[in-house]
Amino acid sequence: MKPIRYGLVGCGFISNVHAEALSTVPGAVVVACCSPDEDMRRAFCEKHRIAGFADHRAMLKDGDIDAVIIGVPNFLHAQIALDAAAAGKHVVCEKPLALSLSEADQMIEACRKAGVLLCYAEELCFVPKYERARELANSGAIGKVYRVHQVEKHAGPYSEWFFDPQRAGGGILMDMGCHSIEFARAFLGKPPVRAVTAWMDTVLHRERTRMEDDVVLLLEFEGGATALLESSWALLGGMDSITHILGSEGVIHADLLKGQGLSVFSLQGYGDYAPGARGWTFPDVAWSYTNGYPQEDAHFTECMQKGSAPRESGQDGRVVLEIMLAAYASAAERRTMALPYTPPADIRVPVDLWLRRKGG
Structure with a gap:
């Protein structure tokens, strides 16, 4: 079976974890990474002997990859996933999936339309x-x-x-x-x-x-x-x-x-x-x-090779995000929140539900 060629978005702690985990997975190979931090990118490339790019769009265009693992700050997840789907690449997104249900829905739909997997990385x-x-x-x-x-x-x-x-x-x-x-x-x-x-x-x-x-x-x-x-x-x-x-x-x-x-x-x-x-x-x-990192990455790799649905998908990430939004509202209002839950339209990030009531 053809190996899955991964590009890592980010060169920090969690990307290093995935790089080392994937080195133990048959049928997987890390070939590229990207980060705007030149020193961090250079060190990561030297350590793992892979190509480096200054941003994810350049890696998607020239990195010769089949899939990306998104391991950067949470507010960047959605756009990178959308760009990867548009480029026809499978997506593994570190938790949390996104910062809003709207972002999550866009990610899920973009990957569905592109015919690529959206895998939700929850190693536990x-x-x-x-x-x-x-x-x-x-x-x-x-x-x-x-x-x-x-x-x-x-x-x-x-x-x-x-x-x-x-x-x-x-x-x-x-x-x-x-x-x-x-x-x-x-x-x-x-x-x-x-x-x-x-x-x-x-x-x-x-x-x-x-x-x-x-x-x-x-x-x-x-x-x-x-x-x-x-x-x-x-x-x-x-x-x-x-x-x-x-x-x-x-x-x-x-x-x-x-x-x-x-x-x-x-x-x-x-x-x-x-x-x-x-x-x-x-x-x-x-x-x-x-x-659980090698096991997680091995499962996602196998799903990409076989075209099968992952155990942890973008839809699971959306459910988790909805629960977390309800949790912030519950803590703010000091009451139990029923699901399904839809936050107010003017909430910028999930924690605002709690910070507003707290006076933050």
């Missing part, structure tokens, strides 16, 4: 531990699943753009809450969400942003199951990434940081997350595999 849905938990639950090992409890927390992101409402669209909810939402949906078989209840606050990073850095969500699904989701940039001293699956006849507990992790205490921080990785942390000797 491909984590080996969680996949095994889903297999066990589906086999009836713990009876009827009535709740998914997902926790993902650390001390804050690795780049300043995450703290900018106009570039990120929101805080921790748009950064990590989307992971937990889609993981819970996928684990339960993607039943419709009937209602969303949310609490959020700015706990740790008030000098850096007006946006939320700590969120708790309760999702109510058709069929009666619920999801309790905790996401935070306000956990000092390391990271949590934990799932509890509660059933009528048992429970499954999965901790991504246990099993292949080291125990490290650092006063100054280290690695990509420095200085956020201060205190006790548990670096994984197989971090990419543990977090």
Whole structure:
């Protein structure tokens, strides 16, 4: 089967993760990247021995690629996806899919018309531990699943753009809450969400942003199951990434940081997350595999080769975005929001729903 030739949009942390993950995927090859930052682009090209372009349009035109992976700030996702679809390239878009339902709809329709895939990158849905938990639950090992409890927390992101409402669209909810939402949906078989209840606050990073850095969500699904989701940039001293699956006849507990992790205490921080990785942390000797990136990229590659629908699509990304919009409204109005939910027309970015009520 013909290899899928990838071009990476962006040369930062997540693009490096995908480049390394794709190097392990048969039938996939990274051939190009693009970034307006010349120094970053040059270093990335030298590391991965690929061609570099100053912008995505040049890469789409001259990069000899079949697909793009969009790994740049959130406000850029929609236009890049539209341009890629117009050029006949498959699209893998990092979370969140877009900053508005209108943008999401345009992306979905553009890819449909162009006959290319729009894949939504939510790596938690491909984590080996969680996949095994889903297999066990589906086999009836713990009876009827009535709740998914997902926790993902650390001390804050690795780049300043995450703290900018106009570039990120929101805080921790748009950064990590989307992971937990889609993981819970996928684990339960993607039943419709009937209602969303949310609490959020700015706990740790008030000098850096007006946006939320700590969120708790309760999702109510058709069929009666619920999801309790905790996401935070306000956990000092390391990271949590934990799932509890509660059933009528048992429970499954999965901790991504246990099993292949080291125990490290650092006063100054280290690695990509420095200085956020201060205190006790548990670096994984197989971090990419543990977090599902090679599995995710292998699945998307196979779908492109076979012309089959991906497990995580643009439509899934739209559903997650709608849930997050409802969550911001719920936290602002201090009440449960029913779905489907349509935000006011004058909302520029999702977090505005909360910031306006907050007075931000």
